[in-house]
Structure formats: C-alpha cells, structure tokens
Amino acid sequence: MDHPPQALTLNELCVLADLPVRTLRYYVQSGLVDRPDGETRAARYGARHLEQLLLIKKWTAAGLSLERVRDLLHGDAPAVPDRPRQAGSIEVCSHLCVADGVEMVIEPARAGLSPEQVRAFAKGVMALYAAVTGTSDHGGRAGSRYS
Amino acid sequence: MSTTKQAALICKEGQAPQLLGVSANGSVTGRLLAMALQQRYRNAGSTNVEIVYTFALPFGAVLMEVEVDLNGKALQGVVSAKAQARERYEAALSEGDSGVMLERHKDGSYTLEIGNLLAGETCSILVRYAQVLTTAHGQVRLMLPTTIAPRYGDAVRDAGLQPHQVSATDITAEYPFDITLALQGDLAHASVASPSHRTSYTHAPDALHIGLAQHGFLDRDFVLVISGLTNDSDGLLCADPYQDGQSAAMAFFSPRIPAHGNGALSAKVLVDCSGSMAGTSIEAARSALTGIIGGLQRDDRFTLSRFGSTVAHRNTGFWHGSAQAKASAQRWVDQLEADMGGTEMQDALTSTIALAGGVHSDILLVTDGDVHAIDAVIATTQQSGHRVFIVAIGTSPAESHLRRLAHATGGLCDFVAADEGVGPAVLRMFARLRSRRASQLRIDWPPQLQVRWQQPVQDFAFDDDAFDVSAWCATPAPTGEPMTAKLWGRVQGLDQEVLLAEAALTPLTPSTCATPATPTSDIPARITAWAQCSALRGTPAEHSTKEARSAATALAVHYKLVTPDTNFVLIHVRPDADKPAEMPELRKVAHMLAAGWGGTAAKVAPRADIPPSSGKRSTRPRSVSISASASARPTRRPRAAVASTPAALPTRIDRSDPLQWCAAESSPDGYTGVTPAGLAAWLLRNAEQFHPRRYADLRALGLGLAVCEWLEFEVGAHYAAIRVVKTFLQFIRAMDLTAQTTFSFAHDSASDPLTQEIGMALRGTSSRQWPVALVRFPALEDVV
Numbered sequence: 001m002d003h004p005p006q007a008l009t010l011n012e013l014c015v016l017a018d019l020p021v022r023t024l025r026y027y028v029q030s031g032l033v034d035r036p037d038g039e040t041r042a043a044r045y046g047a048r049h050l051e052q053l054l055l056i057k058k059w060t061a062a063g064l065s066l067e068r069v070r071d072l073l074h075g076d077a078p079a080v081p082d083r084p085r086q087a088g089s090i091e092v093c094s095h096l097c098v099a100d101g102v103e104m105v106i107e108p109a110r111a112g113l114s115p116e117q118v119r120a121f122a123k124g125v126m127a128l129y130a131a132v133t134g135t136s137d138h139g140g141r142a143g144s145r146y147s
Numbered sequence: 148m149s150t151t152k153q154a155a156l157i158c159k160e161g162q163a164p165q166l167l168g169v170s171a172n173g174s175v176t177g178r179l180l181a182m183a184l185q186q187r188y189r190n191a192g193s194t195n196v197e198i199v200y201t202f203a204l205p206f207g208a209v210l211m212e213v214e215v216d217l218n219g220k221a222l223q224g225v226v227s228a229k230a231q232a233r234e235r236y237e238a239a240l241s242e243g244d245s246g247v248m249l250e251r252h253k254d255g256s257y258t259l260e261i262g263n264l265l266a267g268e269t270c271s272i273l274v275r276y277a278q279v280l281t282t283a284h285g286q287v288r289l290m291l292p293t294t295i296a297p298r299y300g301d302a303v304r305d306a307g308l309q310p311h312q313v314s315a316t317d318i319t320a321e322y323p324f325d326i327t328l329a330l331q332g333d334l335a336h337a338s339v340a341s342p343s344h345r346t347s348y349t350h351a352p353d354a355l356h357i358g359l360a361q362h363g364f365l366d367r368d369f370v371l372v373i374s375g376l377t378n379d380s381d382g383l384l385c386a387d388p389y390q391d392g393q394s395a396a397m398a399f400f401s402p403r404i405p406a407h408g409n410g411a412l413s414a415k416v417l418v419d420c421s422g423s424m425a426g427t428s429i430e431a432a433r434s435a436l437t438g439i440i441g442g443l444q445r446d447d448r449f450t451l452s453r454f455g456s457t458v459a460h461r462n463t464g465f466w467h468g469s470a471q472a473k474a475s476a477q478r479w480v481d482q483l484e485a486d487m488g489g490t491e492m493q494d495a496l497t498s499t500i501a502l503a504g505g506v507h508s509d510i511l512l513v514t515d516g517d518v519h520a521i522d523a524v525i526a527t528t529q530q531s532g533h534r535v536f537i538v539a540i541g542t543s544p545a546e547s548h549l550r551r552l553a554h555a556t557g558g559l560c561d562f563v564a565a566d567e568g569v570g571p572a573v574l575r576m577f578a579r580l581r582s583r584r585a586s587q588l589r590i591d592w593p594p595q596l597q598v599r600w601q602q603p604v605q606d607f608a609f610d611d612d613a614f615d616v617s618a619w620c621a622t623p624a625p626t627g628e629p630m631t632a633k634l635w636g637r638v639q640g641l642d643q644e645v646l647l648a649e650a651a652l653t654p655l656t657p658s659t660c661a662t663p664a665t666p667t668s669d670i671p672a673r674i675t676a677w678a679q680c681s682a683l684r685g686t687p688a689e690h691s692t693k694e695a696r697s698a699a700t701a702l703a704v705h706y707k708l709v710t711p712d713t714n715f716v717l718i719h720v721r722p723d724a725d726k727p728a729e730m731p732e733l734r735k736v737a738h739m740l741a742a743g744w745g746g747t748a749a750k751v752a753p754r755a756d757i758p759p760s761s762g763k764r765s766t767r768p769r770s771v772s773i774s775a776s777a778s779a780r781p782t783r784r785p786r787a788a789v790a791s792t793p794a795a796l797p798t799r800i801d802r803s804d805p806l807q808w809c810a811a812e813s814s815p816d817g818y819t820g821v822t823p824a825g826l827a828a829w830l831l832r833n834a835e836q837f838h839p840r841r842y843a844d845l846r847a848l849g850l851g852l853a854v855c856e857w858l859e860f861e862v863g864a865h866y867a868a869i870r871v872v873k874t875f876l877q878f879i880r881a882m883d884l885t886a887q888t889t890f891s892f893a894h895d896s897a898s899d900p901l902t903q904e905i906g907m908a909l910r911g912t913s914s915r916q917w918p919v920a921l922v923r924f925p926a927l928e929d930v931v
Binding site for chain 2: 010020021022023025026027028029030039040041043060063066096106107115116118119122123126
C-alpha cells in the first residue's frame with residue numbers, strides 16, 4: 001500500500017473491504033459508517049472505517065438487517081431475545097409506527113377507510129404527535145398535490 | 148437468525164417529497180406500444196442531494212431513450228458498459244459535478260440515480276420504452292407498473308441487489324400519476340376497459356384516446372384490457388439504421404392447434420396464503436379457485452395445497468373431479484385465509500412437485516409473486532418437468548418474476564387485477580391446461596429475407612396465445628413483394644408437423660410513422676438487438692462465456708440499449724462557483740404501498756360487503772423486506788350441542804389412548820381422529836343431550852375430516868343432516884367391537900335406504916380403524 005492506513009481514498013477502501021464503491025458510499029450516506037476526514041476528492045478513510053465495514057459485512061452475511069447492524073455498530077446493547085409469546089394463537093395486525101412507543105393499529109376494511117383516507121389519517125396523527133410533544137416541525141411537507 | 152423485531156412500516160419524518168409525480172403518454176400501433184414516462188424531481192431542501200429511485204417497467208419493455216432536463220435545460224447522455232459508467236458517475240460526484248445514471252437489474256427493475264441535485268433545483272427524466280403487446284384469446288392486456296410492492300425475503304441476498312437499489316415503502320408517500328394513451332389500428336375499434344382506474348375515452352376518426360377520469364396515484368398497476376380482437380398472426384420488417392445492409396423482421400404468431408375434444412387435466416393447485424395476500428387478494432384467490440373447482444370434470448385429477456412460511460397439503464394423492472371431491476375442495480377454499488406468514492415459494496413448490504409420487508403434472512399457482520428469491524424457484528421447478536401456470540393476483544403483482552417462472556417451465560401467466568372478475572382468466576387457464584401440447588416449434592422465414600440470426604423460440608405453444616419472434620435479415624431493406632413467415636410444430640397425437648400460424652410481414656417505413664407519438668421505425672431493429680443481447684447473456688441459471696458477455700455489452704452499447712451489462716450515464720459539469728463542498732446526502736424515493744397489499748383497502752367497501760372476520764387478521768409488516776409474522780389461526784370450534792342448564796359437562800376423548808384416538812403418525816392412511824371404539828365409548832358415557840346432532844358437531848368431537856366429509860357430501864347429499872348423523876351414531880352404538888371383531892352388515896330390503904347405505908359403507912370397521920374407503924374419501928380406490 002502506498003498510503004498509511006489512516007489515509008485511504010474511497011476507491012482504495014473499496015478494494016480492501018471488497019465491496020462495490022456505490023455500496024460503500026451508501027453505507028456512509030446512511031450513517032452506518034462514519035464520515036471520512038475531508039470531503040469529496042479530499043476524503044480519507046482510516047482503520048476505524050475499515051473496521052466498521054468488516055463488521056457490517058460480517059453481520060449482513062449472518063442475516064441481520066441494516067437497521068439492526070446500525071444499532072449494533074453505534075453502541076446498542078447486544079440482542080436480547082424477545083419475550084416468549086403466549087402459547088396459543090398469535091395475532092397478526094397491521095401496525096403503523098408513529099414514533100418510538102406510539103403505534104397505530106388499523107384494519108381498514110373494518111374501519112371502512114380508503115387508501116387516501118388512511119394516508120391522510122397517518123399524516124394527521126404524525127402532525128398531532130409533533131404538536132403535542134413540542135418537537136420541531138420537520139421541514140414541513142409541500143402542501144399541494146400537484147407539482 | 149435475524150434479531151430484528153417485527154417493525155412496522157415507518158412513517159418518514161416530514162421531508163418534502165423528491166418525486167413530484169409521474170406522467171405517462173403512449174401510443175399503440177398494431178401490437179407495438181411506444182410509451183414515454185416522465186418522472187419529475189425536485190430538491191426542496193437546502194443541501195445537495197443524491198436522489199435514488201428504483202422502479203419497474205412492464206415485462207418485455209425495451210428501454211429506448213432517456214432524456215434528461217435539468218432546471219429546464221436538456222442534457223444528453225450515453226449508454227456505456229456498467230463499470231465505465233459507474234466510474235464516470237462516481238468521479239463526477241467527487242469532483243462536485245452532477246450526474247444521472249440509470250441501471251437495469253436482472254429482475255427487470257431499474258434504479259435511477261440523480262447525483263448532486265443542488266438545493267432548489269428540479270430535474271425531469273423522460274424514459275421512453277417500446278413493448279410488444281401479446282394477444283391471448285382475443286384479448287390484449289396493457290399493464291404499467293407504478294410501484295413495487297414489498298417482497299418477502301432479503302433483497303440483497305435473494306435478489307442480488309445492492310443496498311442502494313433496494314426499494315423502500317412509505318405508507319404516507321403520495322405521488323400523483325397520470326396517463327394518456329392513443330390506440331390505433333384494430334385496437335381503436337375493440338372493446339376497451341380498465342379494471343384498475345376510472346378512465347375516459349375519446350373517439351377520433353383514426354384512434355381511440357384514453358385518459359384518467361379521476362386523479363391517479365403511484366399505488367397500483369395501470370391495466371387496460373382490450374378485448375374482442377380477432378387473433379391473427381402479423382409481422383413487421385424494417386431496415387436497421389445502426390447496421391448497413393441489415394434489416395430486422397418481427398413475427399407475431401397466434402398459433403392454431405387443432406382441437407380434439409376436452410382433454411382431462413392433471414393439476415396440483417398451490418395457493419399463496421402469505422400475509423401480503425390479505426384483504427382483496429385472498430378474496431380474489433378464493434373466487435379464482437371457486438371457478439377452477441367448478442370447471443373440473445370427472446376425469447380430471449387434482450391436489451390442493453396452500454403455503455406461506457410452511458406448506459400444507461389437503462391431499463397427498465390425486466382426487467378425481469367427482470361431486471364429493473369438489474364439495475370437499477370447495478370447503479377447503481372457503482376456509483383459506485392469508486394467515487400463513489411469509490412466502491417460502493421454493494420450499495412450497497418442491498413439496499408440491501413431490502406429491503403423488505412426483506408424477507408429471509401441471510402446477511396451478513395462485514399468488515401475487517411478492518418474493519425476491521425467484522431465480523432459485525425457477526431453477527427448482529425447471530428440473531421437475533412440471534409446467535407452472537400462474538393466476539397472478541393483486542394491484543401490483545411481481546409481473547416480471549411470474550412471467551419468467553411460467554415461461555421457463557412451459558406454462559403461462561394470467562393476471563387478475565383487484566376489481567376484475569376472475570371468470571375469464573380461469574376459463575383461459577382451463578383451455579390451456581386441457582389443450583394438446585405443441586412442441587418442437589420451427590419457423591420458416593421467406594428465403595428472400597436471408598435470415599442470418601433468429602431469436603431462440605420457446606418450445607411450446609398454446610392455442611390462441613400469441614408470442615413474437617425477432618430475426619436479423621441480411622437484406623438491406625424490405626422490398627415491396629408480400630412475404631409470410633410460417634410457424635410449424637409437432638402436436639401431441641399427430642404424426643405430421645402441423646402448420647400452426649402464418650404471419651404476413653409488413654414493411655415499416657419512416658413515412659408510416661409521422662408523429663413523435665407513433666412508434667419510430669428503428670424500434671423493431673432495437674428490439675431485435677435486445678433479443679440478441681438476452682440470448683447472448685443467457686438465463687441467470689446458465690453461465691455465459693466471457694466472450695458472449697462482451698459481445699452482448701458491445702451490441703448493447705452500439706444499439707444504445709440499457710441492459711444488465713450497460714448503463715445510461717450523463718455527466719453535467721458545474722462551474723467552480725457552484726460545486727458543492729460536500730458529498731450529496733441520500734434521498735431514496737420510497738414507494739407508495741400497493742393498494743390492497745396485506746389487507747390495506749384497495750377501495751372503500753360498503754359495510755355490508757365486508758365478510759365478518761373473527762379475530763384480528765391483517766398483517767404486521769416487517770422493516771425493509773416486509774412480511775407478516777407467522778400466526779396460528781385459532782381453529783374454529785363451534786360449540787358442542789349442550790342444554791341450557793347442563794347437569795354435567797360432556798367428557799372429552801382421551802387423545803393419548805390409542806384405543807380411543809388415532810394419531811397421524813400411527814395411521815397408515817393419514818387418518819387423524821377418534822377411533823370407532825373411542826366414539827362408541829364416548830356415546831355410552833355421555834347423556835343423549837350432548838350427542839352430536841350435525842356434521843360440525845361430529846368434527847368438533849374429533850371424528851376425522853375424511854369420515855365427516857363422507858357423511859356430509861356422499862351420504863348427506865340425499866338426506867337431511869340430522870337424520871344422517873342420528874343413523875350413523877345408532878350404528879356406532881350398536882356395534883359390538885372388540886379387538887378381534889369387525890362390523891359386518893347384511894343387505895336387508897326391509898330397512899330404509901339410508902340405513903342400507905351407511906351400513907354397507909361401515910362394513911369392515913374394527914375397534915381401531917374405520918373402513919379404508921371412508922378414510923380415503925373423496926379419493927377413489929384406483930387413483931395414485
């Protein structure tokens with residue numbers, strides 16, 4: 001290697017980690033791998049980044065989803081087995097996760113809602129949650145349906 | 148192994164949508180569709196972004212052009228080999244320039260990347276494609292997918308996608324969709340309807356114009372059904388603008404196979420009962436199966452299976468199409484629910500293929516096809532010699548996957564949209580299953596054309612199901628004389644080769660294509676080049692040689708085709724002052740959830756129509772690859788007949804006692820339930836008020852399914868239920884069964900016919916075993 005391990009370019013890191021460049025850039029974009037030192041052409045990656053990549057490869061090969069890998073990489077506690085289900089039937093519902101700890105359960109057929117109404121309802125619930133918890137308005141959505 | 152919890156569809160934070168909408172504009176001349184899809188994007192944020200959108204085009208669509216408009220300025224791109232295109236794109240982004248790239252995946256989906264779209268900028272991408280519309284039984288089905296439904300499995304491992312290409316779904320996403328179509332030629336005068344959208348029709352002297360009558364969204368396939376067509380074979384010739392001295396010929400054959408009366412069919416029915424089928428899809432599946440069962444004849448043989456994360460077979464040996472078997476099958480269909488979890492299609496097919504000793508048969512698969520691991524499924528089924536016929540259900544079924552599966556095995560795929568009647572599709576399926584097989588197809592091109600390469604022809608044909616074949620001709624341009632291409636084949640039961648179809652080849656010249664909306668004259672040449680690229684690359688299962696792959700790449704670049712080996716790429720150099728200082732943030736465009744998927748309503752149903760659901764029965768989707776968690780549906784147990792103030796409760800049958808209960812493992816015929824001795828003992832022990840009065844009560848008590856159905860469908864076809872059950876129980880109580888004796892009955896003209904019938908059937912009952920014929924009901928003794 002020409003460069004010391006602390007200063008790899010994106011392409012060199014790809015070769016070492018044996019991943020396509022777009023996949024590597026995707027991991028950086030989605031926060032799975034830490035951002036490099038410097039930006040664009042001047043971006044340099046080091047041993048820390050390589051380590052993260054190898055861990056990601058190991059865990060995805062073992063079948064974990066990227067969301068779970070993200071939790072594990074960034075210090076989450078190791079997986080705790082799910083509380084065992086009660087013996088007998090398990091219900092299957094349609095859940096909408098509004099925020100951590102806030103879920104909305106809908107059975108549209110019973111409620112008599114059309115897809116448009118379900119979407120409007122979901123948006124309304126999220127806006128309500130934001131208002132109630134005093135969290136900032138996340139950028140706002142373009143109001144009009146038509147461009 | 149996965150430790151992800153069963154997360155639901157996550158509502159994204161309120162980011163402004165990057166995709167503003169899609170408009171489609173197309174025209175059909177003859178059987179050639181030329182469509183232009185315009186996707187409009189905007190970066191409403193304050194930083195530079197990279198927009199990634201994975202979308203699907205219809206099966207058989209060939210991408211012709213990509214036109215990019217950045218902030219109102221038209222830009223030109225090129226098609227080049229994948230690796231070079233990726234390098235150029237990545238280099239551009241690290242330089243601070245902008246780039247647009249479109250790549251195609253093996254499964255027919257495409258990923259568009261717009262890199263370094265600066266704050267406030269807009270971009271519009273126009274994708275033009277051409278598609279040959281195939282006619283089946285006088286009907287043309289025009290489909291445009293607008294979303295990709297969540298698929299079972301891991302996209303990266305099973306479908307070979309890279310993480311950035313995996314599509315996500317957001318239930319709050321909402322993108323407008325609009326379409327206009329112009330039908331020309333015989334299609335303009337045919338019967339046209341859309342089962343998916345409310346459409347408006349305008350008649351012009353030479354064309355029929357179709358538009359949406361209501362605002363549309365990217366949440367369901369656009370389907371247009373054009374029927375009442377006369378199914379004639381047809382063909383096109385046109386000069387190749389990319390190669391001097393060459394022209395392309397395309398023949399659309401509608402085979403005519405001589406009929407020979409209604410053949411008997413042998414079909415293994417397999418129904419997808421995974422979570423994604425919940426709601427309108429499983430209802431459509433039930434309708435389709437009811438139609439299929441209704442169409443079965445006495446000599447037909449069939450088995451029934453359903454699958455999700457596991458597979459459950461109703462019968463392991465064939466049943467004939469007798470009235471009793473059909474009644475039993477209908478009972479099974481009525482109880483189908485989308486409650487079996489994920490979609491392990493490969494295991495289900497392997498298990499179904501092995502039924503009835505692996506005897507060659509056809510498989511009739513009813514599914515929405517939402518799986519990633521389709522290549523493995525295709526490989527498994529191809530080996531088995533079973534043809535797979537598919538009834539594809541849903542607002543956004545995985546068209547490409549299912550057509551490939553059907554085609555690879557010699558079967559066909561038919562589609563039923565959410566609100567469409569299933570009847571016609573079922574009738575077409577039966578016609579195909581019953582028809583004689585045609586194989587060893589051969590095409591006779593006119594010698595004047597000097598055909599030098601022909602697309603590999605499928606080795607099967609069905610009556611009235613058209614397919615197309617392309618060929619390169621070593622003549623420079625079509626001459627005026629009329630020419631026909633002939634399709635020959637061998638038909639089962641006939642010694643001689645039969646002429647199945649004749650296609651008259653019409654020259655297509657620039658003058659016949661006047662406006663930009665009509666197909667351009669280079670389309671046949673480029674479609675032929677596409678066919679040649681595909682043939683060189685081979686199927687995913689075959690390993691093409693390196694030379695073949697480079698030949699395919701070179702051909703694709705020459706004809707400007709986006710294939711799994713070539714990408715469309717465009718680089719836009721920015722002035723230094725505009726170059727962003729940082730790499731772009733990712734904005735992946737999430738799909739709208741396919742309407743009706745997994746129990747979400749496809750349309751508002753009036754309250755009266757909704758079937759009463761016992762317990763909660765919709766799905767719980769799981770993060771990126773959405774699937775429903777496994778569930779065990781509580782068995783419906785109707786209450787046993789008890790008096791209003793029971794003095795004592797009825798006892799239960801001891802299932803651990805082999806004298807009273809026959810467990811599945813110990814029974815040679817697969818009978819599970821109470822033994823004759825066990826039933827007799829129970830009847831003695833319990834008061835008459837607790838005795839079963841109806842078939843459901845017998846079933847609840849533990850009498851095996853086969854014996855119950857024999858009573859209900861065979862005996863009970865002519866007598867009232869209460870009488871049948873009472874007579875049956877009288878026999879059981881009167882039987883004096885010990886370990887050595889069996890029940891015998893003599894024909895006695897004095898007693899009534901019902902007693903005769905039950906008595907005769909119960910001959911041979913021993914203390915632990917019911918008569919073999921009853922246990923195997925409704926199969927007949929002579930089947931496999």
